[in-house]
Amino acid sequence: MRRFKSGLTTTITWILVLLFFFPIAWMFMTAFKSEADAASIPPKFFFTPTLDQFQIVFDRGMGSFLLNSFTSSIASTLIVLLLAIPAAYALSIRPVKKVQDSLFFFISTRFMPVAASILPIFFILKFMGLLDNITALTFLYAAMNLPIAVWMMRSFFNEVPMEIIEAAQIDGANFRTELVKVVLPIVVPGIAAVALICFIFSWNEYFMALLLTTDTARTTPPFLASFVDGRGQFLAVLSAASTIAVLPVIIAGWAAQKQLVRGLAMGAVK
Amino acid sequence: MTTIVQKPGAQAVPPVGQAEKKKVRLSRSLILPALIFALVLTQIPFLVTIYFSMLNWNQLYPNEVGFNWFANYVTVFTGPDFLSSLGATVLITGSSVVLSLLFGLGFAILLDRKFPGQAIARTLLITPFLIMPAAAALIWKWSMLDANVGMVNFALTTLGLPPVAWNTDLPAVTIIMLLTWQFTPFMMLILLAGLQSQSKDVLEAASVDGSGPIRTFQWITLPHMRQYIEIATLLGSIMLLQVFDPIAIMTKGTGGTKTLSYLLYERAFIGLDVGQAAAFGVVTVFITILVATIALRTLFKVFMNGGDR
Numbered sequence: 001m002r003r004f005k006s007g008l009t010t011t012i013t014w015i016l017v018l019l020f021f022f023p024i025a026w027m028f029m030t031a032f033k034s035e036a037d038a039a040s041i042p043p044k045f046f047f048t049p050t051l052d053q054f055q056i057v058f059d060r061g062m063g064s065f066l067l068n069s070f071t072s073s074i075a076s077t078l079i080v081l082l083l084a085i086p087a088a089y090a091l092s093i094r095p096v097k098k099v100q101d102s103l104f105f106f107i108s109t110r111f112m113p114v115a116a117s118i119l120p121i122f123f124i125l126k127f128m129g130l131l132d133n134i135t136a137l138t139f140l141y142a143a144m145n146l147p148i149a150v151w152m153m154r155s156f157f158n159e160v161p162m163e164i165i166e167a168a169q170i171d172g173a174n175f176r177t178e179l180v181k182v183v184l185p186i187v188v189p190g191i192a193a194v195a196l197i198c199f200i201f202s203w204n205e206y207f208m209a210l211l212l213t214t215d216t217a218r219t220t221p222p223f224l225a226s227f228v229d230g231r232g233q234f235l236a237v238l239s240a241a242s243t244i245a246v247l248p249v250i251i252a253g254w255a256a257q258k259q260l261v262r263g264l265a266m267g268a269v270k
Numbered sequence: 271m272t273t274i275v276q277k278p279g280a281q282a283v284p285p286v287g288q289a290e291k292k293k294v295r296l297s298r299s300l301i302l303p304a305l306i307f308a309l310v311l312t313q314i315p316f317l318v319t320i321y322f323s324m325l326n327w328n329q330l331y332p333n334e335v336g337f338n339w340f341a342n343y344v345t346v347f348t349g350p351d352f353l354s355s356l357g358a359t360v361l362i363t364g365s366s367v368v369l370s371l372l373f374g375l376g377f378a379i380l381l382d383r384k385f386p387g388q389a390i391a392r393t394l395l396i397t398p399f400l401i402m403p404a405a406a407a408l409i410w411k412w413s414m415l416d417a418n419v420g421m422v423n424f425a426l427t428t429l430g431l432p433p434v435a436w437n438t439d440l441p442a443v444t445i446i447m448l449l450t451w452q453f454t455p456f457m458m459l460i461l462l463a464g465l466q467s468q469s470k471d472v473l474e475a476a477s478v479d480g481s482g483p484i485r486t487f488q489w490i491t492l493p494h495m496r497q498y499i500e501i502a503t504l505l506g507s508i509m510l511l512q513v514f515d516p517i518a519i520m521t522k523g524t525g526g527t528k529t530l531s532y533l534l535y536e537r538a539f540i541g542l543d544v545g546q547a548a549a550f551g552v553v554t555v556f557i558t559i560l561v562a563t564i565a566l567r568t569l570f571k572v573f574m575n576g577g578d579r
Contacts, residue, residue, distance in 0.1 A: 010385040016377070021394040023451070024401065026421060027409050039419050083304040090300035094293060102305055108562065109312050113512045115534050116555040117315030119322055119548050122538075124315075143311035146304060175296060204402045206515045211539065221404040225519050228412065235413055242405040253400035254393055260459065 024246075030239035038236035053240035062241060065223040068134055070248075072219060073202040076141035080149045080198050081191065083142075088153035089179055093165060103154075106147045114144075114207055122211060134217040140208055145198040152197070156190025157183070193259030196252045203249050220245045316555065322548035329542035342549035351533060352553070359529040362442065363510045366449035367503060373450065374457025374502070381458070382465040392462075399455035407519040410448045411437060441525030448516050453509075457502045464498030465491070504564065511558055530554045 018025075030038050032049040090096075091103060121140065122131075130136040160183055168182045184191075206221040213219065224245055228234045253260060326338040346352050381392055398406065414422050415436040423433040436444050468491065476486045514531045521527040523536060534554060538547030 006385075009380070009383075013380040013385065013391065014387070016380070017391045017394055020377075020451070020454070021397060022421075023406075023409055023414055024397055026413060027405075030413060041419060041424070043419075043421065043424055083307055086300040087304035090297040094297045094300075096294050096297045102301055105305070106308065109308055112312060112316065113531065113551075113554055113558050115512070115531050115551045116319055117312055119538055119544060119551060120315040120318035123544075124318075140311065143308060146308050150304060200400060204404075206402075206404045206518075207535075210518070211535075221402055221515075224402070224408065225404050228408065235419065238408060238412060242402075242409055245405050246401040249400050249402065250397060253396065257393060257396055260396070 027239045027242055030236055031243040033236045033239075035233040035236045038239070039233050053237045054244070056237050057241045057244065060227075062220070062223065062244065065218055065220045066244070068213075068217055069203055069220040072134055072138045072141055073199050075138045076145065076202050077195050077198040079139070079142040080145050081195060083146060084149040084153050084194070085184075085191070086179075087150050088157050089183065091150070092154045092157035093160065093183065103151075106150050109147045118208070118211060121208075125212060131212060132214045132217045134213075137209065137212055137217055137219070140212070141202040141205060144205070144208075145201055148201075149194050149198055152194050153187075153190065156187045156194075159190075160186050190259065193256050196256040197260065199252055200249050319548050319551050319555075322544055323552045325545045325548075327544040329544060338545070342545045343553075345546055346549045346553060351528075352550070354526075355528050355530050355533045356557075358442070358526050359511065362445055362449070362513070362527065362529055363507060365446045366453060366510050367506050369446065369450040370453035370457050370506065371499070371503060373454040375461050375499075377454065377458045378461035378465055381462055395458060396455040398452050399459075403452065403515040404519060406452060407448060407516040410444065410451075410516075411520045415444050415447075437520070441521040442527050444520055445516055445527050448520070449510060449513065453506055456509075457506060460502040460505075461495065461498055464495050468494055504561075507561055508558065511561065530557070 029045075031053055032051070033044070033047050034050055034052065037044050037047045125131050125133070125136055164182060164186075165178060168178050173182065204221065205219075206225070209219045210222040210225070213222065224241055227241055228238050323342055324337055324339050325335060326341065327335045377395055381388065381395070385391075412420075414420050417423060417433065417435045417437065420436070422436065427433055434440065472490060473486065476490055481489070512531055513529065514535065517523060517527050517529060517532045518535070523529075523532045528536070530550065531554065534547050534550045537543050537550060541547075
């Protein structure tokens with residue numbers, strides 16, 4: 001009886017999980033259909049797969065938008081790491097009262113809606129001729145991710161045993177040796193998780209990309225949003241474009257899922 | 271001179287004071303770049319937003335730019351848009367938070383036991399939170415909820431129920447459905463971490479003492495989960511308050527979905543009234559700060575209890 005109950009719970013769990021995942025599975029499937037198959041009623045679960053839709057998507061220039069997404073996401077992540085690692089080190093391993101106060105500031109900027117700053121940013125960039133500029137977008141993404149990165153990183157640095165650092169200091173290690181040779185090797189997995197989360201947030205960002213880019217610097221999300229106008233048959237090609245757009249992040253997220261929860265809760269949950 | 275007068279202790283024991291000063295200087299120089307970067311790119315623009323909000327500045331009339339002080343705020347608070355938009359924001363944020371919290375708790379409980387494929391199930395469940403919101407909005411609008419070829423209506427008719435014109439008749443419901451779907455994994459991850467941090471000894475002791483699963487859940491699990499539910503709710507609310515993508519893509523603010531962030535976008539970039547949009551922005555920030563202050567207080571309590579040196 002007990003075994004039966006456990007099997008039943010497992011079955012119910014799996015049915016719910018698969019239902020929940022269905023929209024994504026269906027998107028993957030539809031991407032390989034012809035437009036006629038994609039729009040058929042009742043829906044086709046068995047069909048002859050085709051790569052035509054992917055061909056169409058790249059013919060419509062998705063490549064350059066993907067490239068912009070990669071450039072801005074990777075470059076902004078690097079900037080964030082460069083700024084956040086020293087900051088988190090100072091906050092966690094060499095905490096000083098005055099410096100600790102800036103923690104509150106960092107977390108509060110995360111709660112500031114983009115709405116608060118988008119108008120001046122738009123007009124300043126316009127004035128400087130930097131609208132539709134991938135470098136400008138990269139720096140804004142770095143600013144968007146910096147607070148959460150500092151917070152996450154601090155929670156990883158907090159786990160470095162103080163004895164190791166003290167031992168290094170007694171051995172006469174200066175600050176640089178201490179950081180590079182002693183602390184960093186321990187927190188490498190944490191840094192990787194922070195990098196992946198920053199990458200995901202930049203890659204998915206739509207609001208700023210929509211407003212601050214038009215053509216040469218346009219990233220994937222606004223391209224995707226303007227991809228269909230609701231006329232004619234487009235389900236298969238839309239699914240193909242969406243599949244390409246979500247794939248890098250799904251892979252990154254699946255790889256980092258253990259650390260993901262901690263990053264998302266800003267270090268409050270381990 | 272003044273520093274010496276203020277810190278007699280530092281002068282009495284110069285080596286310690288020196289070392290201490292050096293330590294402060296190092297810490298400060300490490301954190302300063304990040305601090306300045308964040309200040310310049312997020313805080314200064316906000317101050318400029320406040321300045322903009324006191325201007326009479328419509329891009330259609332570029333020659334009539336001038337100060338009108340608080341006239342934009344008067345328009346914001348007396349106009350019909352603000353209240354209805356605040357209502358839409360509260361409705362959409364509130365229902366999505368509550369629903370995703372409930373689904374998240376359900377999934378967390380189901381996943382907090384050993385079963386075949388547990389890791390895969392968890393991986394599949396977190397995916398909706400990872401995928402690009404723009405892509406999710408498009409797939410839900412056209413592939414799931416479309417009146418003719420959508421899978422939701424196919425499921426309804428298969429079950430013998432009448433089809434629903436989701437996108438035209440129930441725009442607010444479609445947004446809440448999508449957001450619930452996207453944020454359930456977020457809630458689930460935090461709540462699952464909470465469930466897994468429960469002491470197994472306590473649970474075992476309860477079952478030895480004859481407590482059934484429901485009573486154990488009510489008296490042991492729920493109190494333990496309280497802080498996790500709080501974190502999930504507050505972080506979720508703050509993220510959902512700012513939601514823009516699905517509204518811009520699925521409904522364009524029609525049918526009771528014109529939230530504050532969409533209203534600001536519409537005023538500034540479609541209506542071209544910069545001053546008024548800035549005023550909406552400032553008000554939005556203060557509402558967020560209100561929610562965030564409560565959030566921060568709770569978060570700090572949690573942070574300072576554990577994981578701090």
